[in-house]
Amino acid sequence: MVYNFNAGPAILPPAVLAEAQADLRDYRGTGMSLLEMSHRSAEYEAVNAEAQSRLKALLGVGDDYQVLFLQGGASLQFAMIPMNFLPANRVADYLLTGSWSEKALAEAATLGEVRIAASTRAGGYKTVPRPNEIALSEKPAYVHLTSNETIHGVQWHEWPDCGDRPLIADMSSDILSRPLDAGRFALLYAGAQKNLGPSGATVVVARTAFLNGAPDTIPAILRYATHAKANSLYNTPPSFAVYLILLTLRWIEAESGLAALGERNLQQAQTLYNAIDRSTGFYLGHAAPESRSLMNVTFRLANEADEKTFLSEASAAGFVGLAGHRSVGGVRASIYNAMTQEGADALADFMGHFAQRRG
Ligand SMILES: *Cc1c(COP(=O)(O)O)cnc(C)c1O
Numbered sequence: 613m614v615y616n617f618n619a620g621p622a623i624l625p626p627a628v629l630a631e632a633q634a635d636l637r638d639y640r641g642t643g644m645s646l647l648e649m650s651h652r653s654a655e656y657e658a659v660n661a662e663a664q665s666r667l668k669a670l671l672g673v674g675d676d677y678q679v680l681f682l683q684g685g686a687s688l689q690f691a692m693i694p695m696n697f698l699p700a701n702r703v704a705d706y707l708l709t710g711s712w713s714e715k716a717l718a719e720a721a722t723l724g725e726v727r728i729a730a731s732t733r734a735g736g737y738k739t740v741p742r743p744n745e746i747a748l749s750e751k752p753a754y755v756h757l758t759s760n761e762t763i764h765g766v767q768w769h770e771w772p773d774c775g776d777r778p779l780i781a782d783m784s785s786d787i788l789s790r791p792l793d794a795g796r797f798a799l800l801y802a803g804a805q806k807n808l809g810p811s812g813a814t815v816v817v818a819r820t821a822f823l824n825g826a827p828d829t830i831p832a833i834l835r836y837a838t839h840a841k842a843n844s845l846y847n848t849p850p851s852f853a854v855y856l857i858l859l860t861l862r863w864i865e866a867e868s869g870l871a872a873l874g875e876r877n878l879q880q881a882q883t884l885y886n887a888i889d890r891s892t893g894f895y896l897g898h899a900a901p902e903s904r905s906l907m908n909v910t911f912r913l914a915n916e917a918d919e920k921t922f923l924s925e926a927s928a929a930g931f932v933g934l935a936g937h938r939s940v941g942g943v944r945a946s947i948y949n950a951m952t953q954e955g956a957d958a959l960a961d962f963m964g965h966f967a968q969r970r971g
Pocket of ligand 1: 685688712783784785
């Protein structure tokens with residue numbers, strides 16, 4: 613048995629995997645696997661519809677919002693967003709908080725005019741911008757932010773006030789990890805492989821009126837309106853990934869919803885941040901306390917030479933996936949929804965003992 617701290621694809625609830633396994637060869641008495649079924653079948657249409665409606669219910673959005681299940685990852689969204697919503701005579705505002713928002717900006721810059729409305733890069737991406745550090749354009753086509761920076765371990769805990777400017781968020785690594793006022797967002801998106809299910813599906817939740825604005829000059833497959841009109845069945849969807857998302861959504865409800873899950877996630881994050889703070893300088897947290905991510909806990913060892921030993925001893929003790937992203941190094945514990953308090957406690961204990969031995 614291992615404790616899985618992978619950043620993505622990542623840990624899934626054991627109950628979800630067990631149900632998928634039980635269903636794998638004979639989906640509900642059909643004599644076939646869902647993997648072998650048409651996406652036009654009644655069975656898959658039911659999966660698609662229930663996953664959409666459960667996601668909307670968990671996010672508290674109504675009939676003016678639509679859920680899409682797409683492919684291409686969050687990375688394709690970086691391009692689709694400006695293609696669809698950034699016309700030639702407009703500008704889009706980007707709030708930079710780490711590697712993923714930089715990537716979103718870079719892709720948009722190849723397609724239209726972009727502005728950096730705030731950036732915490734100069735400080736090494738340890739915080740999100742404070743309200744007085746954000747200078748939005750008067751009438752941008754949209755404002756884009758990354759709710760949780762998976763690599764730097766920095767998270768928005770209070771949304772910026774964007775007035776009536778359309779707000780778009782990459783929520784790949786913290787969607788459904790805490791209660792969310794989704795009605796603030798014109799569009800939010802997430803690659804599924806962190807908090808929602810396996811890789812292969814990307815979730816988009818957006819105001820229907822906002823979705824339909826794209827010009828006809830971009831390819832149909834890249835237009836949100838195409839997928840909205842076809843109810844995510846324009847072409848073959850990632851059907852098994854959507855099925856696992858559905859099982860995960862049911863699991864979240866069975867765990868009594870986002871408020872309870874948010875509390876649990878906060879507790880687990882605090883367990884690890886306490887282990888860092890208690891070490892009096894043996895471990896150095898990357899994020900400033902007010903912007904600490906509850907999903908990706910990033911830190912270094914004061915003595916860099918100890919990091920390799922830490923990671924290899926952790927791995928031998930059953931703590932998997934703790935190496936920081938190759939671009940920043942250090943240690944990263946990803947504690948998505950399916951992580952348990954027991955896992956966080958075990959890692960905090962390991963950290964304490966390691967610091968005692970080496971400190
Ligand atoms: C993982 C991640 C991405 C990239 O997702 P892909 O599905 O690999 O394209 C983008 N943004 C954030 C915040 C992520 O965590």
